Amino acid sequence: MRSALGCVALGVLLLLVAGTFDAEPLYVTGSALILLGGGALLWIGAGARGASVSRELTARSVTEGEPLTVRVEVRAGRLPLPPGFVREPLLPEPAPLPAGRRSLKFRVDASFERRGRRMLAPPSLVLR
Incomplete structure (x- = not known):
């Protein structure tokens, strides 16, 4: 759970850096990390139910x-x-x-x- 939250936090940080320095390649990486971390959180939560x-x-x-x-x-x-x-x-x-x-x-x-x-x-x- 912590690693999935860390992945989401890193994605948000990369999006902030991309917006600050206008680094377009970091938008893709940041978005991918947010989706990956969010998917992991959903799978762990849904898999734990029941x-x-x-x-x-x-x-x-x-x-x-x-x-x-x-x-x-x-x-x-x-x-x-x-x-x-x-x-x-x-x-x-x-x-x-x-x-x-x-x-x-x-x-x-x-x-x-x-x-x-x-x-x-x-x-x-x-x-x-």
Whole structure:
């Protein structure tokens, strides 16, 4: 989202410079950057509408050291998903989300070394 806004801001700046110094080639570049940034903003906004991420645990409880299998599913709304990533607390780093997909499923195998109750934060979907 920030890069799309930066693209629009750069386009506006180029249009201002083109108008100030009467540099006609900068009008084309500035206009193209504004259209590109605006299109990216629209795609991210429309692609995020209706998108969801869900997590399914294979077991309600596990014993110490036993693996727990977690299935994570990302679903798009009406439009394909823009690029981004899924933040899952059980993963060491976010899982990348390729652009243009309608759904993505992946599995995480986790184990806990210490006993006790664990509260897992919900997975989150970050679109860029």
